Amino acid sequence: MLAYTFKRLLALIPTLLAASVLIFLFVHLIPGDPAAILLGDTATPEEIAELTHAMGLDRSLITQYFLWLGNVLQGDFGTSIFFRIPVLSVIADGAETSILLASMTMIWIMLIGIPIGILAATRHGSWVDQIASGGAMLFASIPTFWLGLYLILIFAVGLGWFPSSGFPSISDEGGLWNIRYLLLPSLTLAAPNAALIIRLVRASMLDVQREDHVRTARAKGLHPTKVAIRHVFRNAMISVAAAFGFTFAALISEAVVTETVFSLPGIGRLVVQSILRRDYPVIQGVILVIVCLYMIINLLVDLTYARLDPRVSLK
Amino acid sequence: MNFISTIQNVFRGRTLATIGMIWLCVILVAALAAPIFAPFDPLDIDPIGRLQEPSWAHFFGTDHFGRDTFSRSIYGARMTVVIGLGSVVFALIIGGLIGMLSAYFTRLGHVLMRIVDVLMAFPALLLALVLMTLLERSVTNTIIVIGIVYATTTARILFGMTLKLKGEVFVDAAKCSGAGHSSILFRHILPNLISPLLVQASFIFAFAQLQAAALDFLGLGLPPEIPSWGNMLSEERIYVTRAPWLLLFPGILIIISVFSINLVGDAMRDSIDPRFKDDIAGV
Numbered sequence: 001m002l003a004y005t006f007k008r009l010l011a012l013i014p015t016l017l018a019a020s021v022l023i024f025l026f027v028h029l030i031p032g033d034p035a036a037i038l039l040g041d042t043a044t045p046e047e048i049a050e051l052t053h054a055m056g057l058d059r060s061l062i063t064q065y066f067l068w069l070g071n072v073l074q075g076d077f078g079t080s081i082f083f084r085i086p087v088l089s090v091i092a093d094g095a096e097t098s099i100l101l102a103s104m105t106m107i108w109i110m111l112i113g114i115p116i117g118i119l120a121a122t123r124h125g126s127w128v129d130q131i132a133s134g135g136a137m138l139f140a141s142i143p144t145f146w147l148g149l150y151l152i153l154i155f156a157v158g159l160g161w162f163p164s165s166g167f168p169s170i171s172d173e174g175g176l177w178n179i180r181y182l183l184l185p186s187l188t189l190a191a192p193n194a195a196l197i198i199r200l201v202r203a204s205m206l207d208v209q210r211e212d213h214v215r216t217a218r219a220k221g222l223h224p225t226k227v228a229i230r231h232v233f234r235n236a237m238i239s240v241a242a243a244f245g246f247t248f249a250a251l252i253s254e255a256v257v258t259e260t261v262f263s264l265p266g267i268g269r270l271v272v273q274s275i276l277r278r279d280y281p282v283i284q285g286v287i288l289v290i291v292c293l294y295m296i297i298n299l300l301v302d303l304t305y306a307r308l309d310p311r312v313s314l315k
Numbered sequence: 316m317n318f319i320s321t322i323q324n325v326f327r328g329r330t331l332a333t334i335g336m337i338w339l340c341v342i343l344v345a346a347l348a349a350p351i352f353a354p355f356d357p358l359d360i361d362p363i364g365r366l367q368e369p370s371w372a373h374f375f376g377t378d379h380f381g382r383d384t385f386s387r388s389i390y391g392a393r394m395t396v397v398i399g400l401g402s403v404v405f406a407l408i409i410g411g412l413i414g415m416l417s418a419y420f421t422r423l424g425h426v427l428m429r430i431v432d433v434l435m436a437f438p439a440l441l442l443a444l445v446l447m448t449l450l451e452r453s454v455t456n457t458i459i460v461i462g463i464v465y466a467t468t469t470a471r472i473l474f475g476m477t478l479k480l481k482g483e484v485f486v487d488a489a490k491c492s493g494a495g496h497s498s499i500l501f502r503h504i505l506p507n508l509i510s511p512l513l514v515q516a517s518f519i520f521a522f523a524q525l526q527a528a529a530l531d532f533l534g535l536g537l538p539p540e541i542p543s544w545g546n547m548l549s550e551e552r553i554y555v556t557r558a559p560w561l562l563l564f565p566g567i568l569i570i571i572s573v574f575s576i577n578l579v580g581d582a583m584r585d586s587i588d589p590r591f592k593d594d595i596a597g598v
Binding site for chain 2 (some may be wrong): 005014015016018022023026029030031138140141142143144145146149150152153157219248250252253254256257260262271272276277283287290291294295
């Protein structure tokens, strides 16, 4: 297990390096001169040339890449053009919102996805199953921002139960109660992903149900509920656990949209706004952080999977 | 005859999938004959008649420029079809070639599949967003960007399936009878991949709709003057409290369409070659 973990960690490095080259190139290919944008409309060509030199933008791309990479490895992601503060603290400011949003969403996904998935699988073919599967597919077909807008319209504007946008930190006035700002966004974000988990739980439970050990368990007269939970569900969860990496990727993608709809000060909205503001250092920094995070989560998922199913690491 | 019996096989006993297929045909007809069905010009501005409620004159009401939402929705079907088909064709050709060639020529595969791995290290919408910032907002660029994102998944799936097929006896037989590489790849292996490719196509078509709508919504998709369902939602969102129906119709059109594609895709997957069931995307 240790050797396997080590091997997987080592394999991450080239992919991460290649991803960093891509991110660097992407940002440098974006049309527009960062020095000119930074100085605004009133800048003279001399001032722009001076800043270009000061920022190192007149050096070769390769030199610039290694300088950037060297700084990143030391924890220096540069300075935001828009906020004029270090990129890392811009990202840290958005982290609280995004982490809380992601955690709440994950809780919803599990609370909604797993029980309904089990129900659909145990009542396979019945109307319960058809409604659950059909409903899951319907929810997976809804654009997240559309769902978010109507949740705001109904529960925030219409009924006034929840705030419609923004999120004050839980360390500010209001404390933990500020979580209510994240209720509608997390439900919006959870809907398509919970739908996916419902279908996944159902599919893998149905798969496991066909296996020999389940037939044996039934044959020896175990109560159907016991068979469903002890023999089928526990094994089915292995492939569900493997899907959480995928869910996390979907979560990041949809968080970009959801945070924009609800005007949440998170990392997803930071990506969009930095792109629209041409704030290169922030775009580079945020995307690098997200890609790292995504790869680490995928690794953790794979390692958990290997632990749950020992056959994996032997391959 | 073979084609018709395959279709019958896919849709027999699947009422919902059949309804989905009919809806997709309706969209196709609407897209092709938009000028015939649309009662108004989708770009005609009428400042006096702005934000009207749905009525017999304007089935879906009018937007903040006084444009007829029903006519715009019909023209929007064009973009649904164009973006969907465009991304599917792009992703299947590029991704399919990368996947097949990588599996067949092992050395080339080492390089190509590593590139695919790197691109897959980016969450889908994030990759699309970054690529879109490099390019101008246009129909072609939206197709290319969404196409690239799903070319990666297609490449990975086809890589696995081609590897499986490569070891089969009929490939050895073809080799022994002197068939060249291209003949083996495209005449012997490819025909076996057609049905999984069709299923993959349906999933890409569905995802492309949601992805394109999200890009439109973030202001990084189709040019704003083009009436697409995503752009309609994006433009009218600030009027949602005054005119909630403006978002209702384009949104429901997206939902029904994506739902229909998913139903058809599911039906196709259920009737597919059992060898590939595990390899196909979606659950």
